[in-house]
Amino acid sequence: MDLDPAQLRAFLAVTEQHHFGRAAKELAITQQALSKRIARLEATLGERLLDRDGRGAVPTAAGERLIEPARAVLAACAAAVNAVRGSAGPLRLDVWGHLFAPLRTVGEVAVEPGAVEIGHGRDLPSVLAALLRGEIDAGFGRHHPLPDDRDRELAHRLVRLEPVDAVVGPDHPLADATSLTPADLRASQLLLPAALVRLEFLQRFAERFELTSLAVESNLGAEHFLAHLAASPTAVTLLPADVPLPAATPGLRTIPLVDPTPLYAWSLVWPERTPHPGIPALLHAFAETGRHRRWLEYHPERDWLPEAESAELRAAVS
Template identity: 55%
Template structure:
């Protein structure tokens, strides 16, 4: 059979929302027209793709099997159209971890790729960006990638590569007991007061690993309103301190100062994440350019014994 990509697009819209009405709105179709496209696709495939019961919609086993190949087929079709029209298909990149300024790292890399059209979007977190990649809504993600026993976000046809290991600093206000120090041993954080978290600690995997390894005490801000607000809260209470990437530019008007953490120095791992089956040529170009910039700026320098990484990150470094 010849696969009709309009029917595939209709199937994917329903599969991603499990709701015919919302899928029809997305595609600017009537619900009746959408249903007809899906029904014709099912008829040609000779298999039901959805279980329809009342207001509930679920994928059948055939629908689950069809889902990933359908995403790849539609993405390939879109790129074929772009190629025929001599259009540069943009590389869609979603970044997360905005409190820590991911654009600082992306900017010098993208500056070397003026010929590559990149659409940069904001992802909320790793699971959200992973979902966008799986659904072919994005081509590449950039942020901190981690693995948990209960989270298969990086195992669903996704690949990641470490591209930067950034030292983190202690940041304190003028009233903090360590404010006059030139450096602080990371083990001292246990008795340094309270690590002030910009959100619930369990949502910030790097902080979770820091707590586990160094036994620090944490408290959370009721709302994450950005870096300036976060550091205002740190400066306002002499018990609080922050742990943030060392190259992050701090707001000049705030009475806070960064202090290097040593013996060991914690490193924050930044990674690229992409779908293994995505054939966009810009992905390989981006990976090569990251490697060049990382080598020149020593972004991947890791000194065992002097630096600290969560175990999964250390494994990634060992794997190269």
């Protein structure tokens, strides 16, 4: 029995997105083409793999049993291509967290020309899904454990901790402050580019410091989001200290946060069992740049991290 990797990839995309429309968009194919691939796979195996309803799709018992072998098949296909070519080729790296400008950090790391190809993932779950399907070799952004434990086959390493500033519009009551504490923000609304449940760092910050939040009605990019912030006298958002603000949005104020200073954690993520040969060199490059730029400085009495990152750092030094 021969299995078609494209059908397996389609199946995995649906199990990860729990939705045919979102899976088709992620694979850049039509929903009809996606459904045909799933139907052919089910016909080949003689089993129904997905239960469909009006809200989405979930794996059947047979589908659950197929998930891990399907991932292994796609990883083996990628390894076979690399073996025939005699080289793994450039390391395919997707970044996410685009409002926080991840390419600033990647661009500061010295790698050989042509060694890394940069792509843009939508968010952490979509990048992890692409990693598990073998479509990319690594991801860069803020990593955190996912509820469905899909990242258990992936390795990650924290490479940068970046101080976070408060950003307000020119008419905000705190616009002239030279520094603020997180508690000072409680009289404001934390403006979000998406729903709070999709923004794990901001969600943890809001919970810890008891902030109310408000998401923009539609995410039309950084300039639109910051223009909305500039026009609101009661809103505040958080951005890493080095993020450049667009010149098209004048009047914004960036104010350092202290007592404590929140830190945004950037990590590299890659498949643990089948790492690209370029992963060690990239990790070394991050470590060397981080050592010179002091990217991993963390003082618990002065700084704040969500518990997952704080525990990771404590384990690393223990």
